[in-house]
Amino acid sequence: MTTSSPISSFKAFEDERYDYIFKLVVVGDSGVGKSSLVNQFCHESFTFDLKSTIGVEFNVKTVEVNGKIIKSQLWDTAGQERYRSVAASYYRGALGAVLVFDVTYTKSFLNLPFWIDEVKRYCADAKILLVGNKTDLKDLRGVTHADAFEFAAANNLMYVESSAKDNGSVGYAFKKLLGEVQSDRELAMKAQQTFSNVRTRNPEEKKPSVGETIKLEMKRKEERRTLGKLDKFGIRRDLGKEGRRDCC
Ligand SMILES: Nc1nc2c(ncn2[C@@H]2O[C@H](COP(=O)(O)OP(=O)(O)O)[C@@H](O)[C@H]2O)c(=O)[nH]1
């Protein structure tokens, strides 16, 4: 029987192949099930006796999303949420946030605006997935699906309900967020590429932020969609001369 030494397991970790590595933070009031969700996603287990840890818990899970291997680093606050605010360093570099509330505990739902502000303040470009947890406790439910869904839509958040206990939709929730982060990244990389091509013509121009590049790429996509293809004279092929573009 062979036992793996710490060095060989470190090597195995190093050898792991992945297309992307994304940092996600898990936020929300204390007791809503953040650690339980992370535990279910990463280790497929659940216990009512999960120890509340001190500091920050750091978990890694590699999954396949849209044909790409994504390694996710999950940062789980441990105990600090009692003080409502989590250190800025916790959010640094996060591309996505899993914002959890407990469907049986209305206060954790009412506190969501605080957490949204916090995520937006420290990682403005992060995608946010709202998770209503503990759906197994049907009779104790205090927040309806309709109310949570409406809140999510009003705040431009994705919404998923889950049960860390029954493993209901846990993998789906994390993969949904990772998929959104991935398409954002791919859009941003494409836009950065377009920008650097343009920049060779105008080297003075300031490099845009990731958020700006995403917006730019989305605007270009929309323009391409509405304008259709222009020929070399700036005329839409499907409109003939009517489609001539006002150009310099
Ligand atoms: N019934 C039920 N209990 C849950 C669920 N998720 C977490 N819990 C329990 O809720 C308590 C708080 O969970 P924990 O993960 O420590 O919450 P955290 O403080 O947000 O990290 C623990 O007793 C968990 O066992 C769930 O989906 N269903």
Ligand SMILES: [Mg+2]
């Ligand atoms: Mg916890």
